[in-house]
Amino acid sequence: MSARAASAAVAVIGLGIAGYLTAVHFAGGTPACAVAHGCATVQQSKYAELAGVPVALLGLLGYAGVLASLARDGESARTVTAFLSLAGFGFSGWLTYVEVARLDAICSWCVASAVCMTLLAVLSVARLVCDATPARA
Amino acid sequence: MLTSRNRRLLAAAALAAVVVAVAAVASSSGGQPAATIAKSTLFRGIPEQHGVLGDPRAPVTVTEYVDLQCPVCAAAARETLPTLVRDYVRTGKAKLDVRTLSFIGPDSQRAARFAAGAAGQGRLWPFLEAFYASQGQENSGYVTDEHLRSVAAAAGVDAGAALEYADSAAAQEPLNRANADAQRLGIDSTPTFTVARGDAEPHVLPAHEARSVAAAIDAELGR
Numbered sequence A: 001m002s003a004r005a006a007s008a009a010v011a012v013i014g015l016g017i018a019g020y021l022t023a024v025h026f027a028g029g030t031p032a033c034a035v036a037h038g039c040a041t042v043q044q045s046k047y048a049e050l051a052g053v054p055v056a057l058l059g060l061l062g063y064a065g066v067l068a069s070l071a072r073d074g075e076s077a078r079t080v081t082a083f084l085s086l087a088g089f090g091f092s093g094w095l096t097y098v099e100v101a102r103l104d105a106i107c108s109w110c111v112a113s114a115v116c117m118t119l120l121a122v123l124s125v126a127r128l129v130c131d132a133t134p135a136r137a
Numbered sequence B: 001m002l003t004s005r006n007r008r009l010l011a012a013a014a015l016a017a018v019v020v021a022v023a024a025v026a027s028s029s030g031g032q033p034a035a036t037i038a039k040s041t042l043f044r045g046i047p048e049q050h051g052v053l054g055d056p057r058a059p060v061t062v063t064e065y066v067d068l069q070c071p072v073c074a075a076a077a078r079e080t081l082p083t084l085v086r087d088y089v090r091t092g093k094a095k096l097d098v099r100t101l102s103f104i105g106p107d108s109q110r111a112a113r114f115a116a117g118a119a120g121q122g123r124l125w126p127f128l129e130a131f132y133a134s135q136g137q138e139n140s141g142y143v144t145d146e147h148l149r150s151v152a153a154a155a156g157v158d159a160g161a162a163l164e165y166a167d168s169a170a171a172q173e174p175l176n177r178a179n180a181d182a183q184r185l186g187i188d189s190t191p192t193f194t195v196a197r198g199d200a201e202p203h204v205l206p207a208h209e210a211r212s213v214a215a216a217i218d219a220e221l222g223r
Helices: A003-027 A038-043 A055-069 A075-103 A108-129 B004-028 B071-079 B081-089 B106-120 B124-132 B145-155 B159-166 B169-185 B210-221
Strands: B060-067 B094-101 B192-197
Touching (some): A003 A038, A003 A055, A003 A108, A038 A108, A055 A075, A075 A108, A075 B004, A108 B004, B060 B071, B060 B169, B071 B124, B081 B210, B094 B106, B094 B124, B094 B169, B106 B124, B106 B145, B106 B159, B106 B169, B124 B145, B145 B159, B159 B169
Parallel strands (some): B060 B094
Antiparallel strands (some): B060 B192
16 A cells, blocks of 8 residues: 555544544534543543634644645645644644643543544655655646 | 755644644643632522522422533533523522532542532532633642632632531532432533433433523423
8 A cells, every 4th residue: 555545544534533523522512431531621621622713623624634635646745745744743742742741631532633643644754755656746 | 965855844844843833832822710700690699508509499400510620511601501590590490400520630629629618608509600700721720729719709608618618528428429420320521411300310411502401491391
């Protein structure tokens, strides 16, 4: 499987996770978790929104952007994929730090999304720098 | 010499770093408790006994499961409770009860124990409303005695007596009851409302918007 195809597969999984979290956010509920679990804590914290926009929706848009950038294979498209993936990876890292250090709670859905963003970052950087396949303009 | 691809990667990484830094700063800002808490008139004139707001003879009991650090609970207090109080509590159709869960963290526990002290003074609901209005960053340790005193002042609660009660063993009983009731009813998120007529088993509502709770109360009243 090429890095491009693998990235698309990971982005689709991430899109599903972010879609679920976005739907839960707008439904006013919390992700399926037990009382003692961290999902509710994270979803209801102030970090669940950025400037009034749910971070789950930002993730959804991020994954959609990655998928859109994968539609083409030029160097510019690869650069956009790398930028979106690295930004997503960095922000996921920040949110994971917040969960552990500030909220003392772990949301399994958020961790799954962070793993997807990590994979996307690795794949997109490899695709931009190492892929021997000539990029089409 | 950097290749074209490496230059592109560096540019993408640098731009991504800037975006993440700005997002992290924006994400961290705000959330501190309000310096002063406005006094509310929402519950003025409504009797409160043992934490139950409204006429004790009201046929329907609405119970809200909350965590005092939960921002959605604060939103429900602003958006859902005024309608319920106006249309059902003041008219004697329903009374409001509350279960204070504390799953978010130690600040929730401290706030819930103080709330038990406020309930003993017949000022639980004003305290809840004032506390929500001053919510700080979760689990940051903001629920200090000083913070509770400022909330108590806005809610008309005797802070000294409530703090003394919060430190007593008796203050744990409402927390234990809330946890036990939540587990028995399968409640796993806050805010969650239940509605019951008389001593009947309560119905757990799937949504917390005012119209959903109102519809459930109407259904019970129509039985």
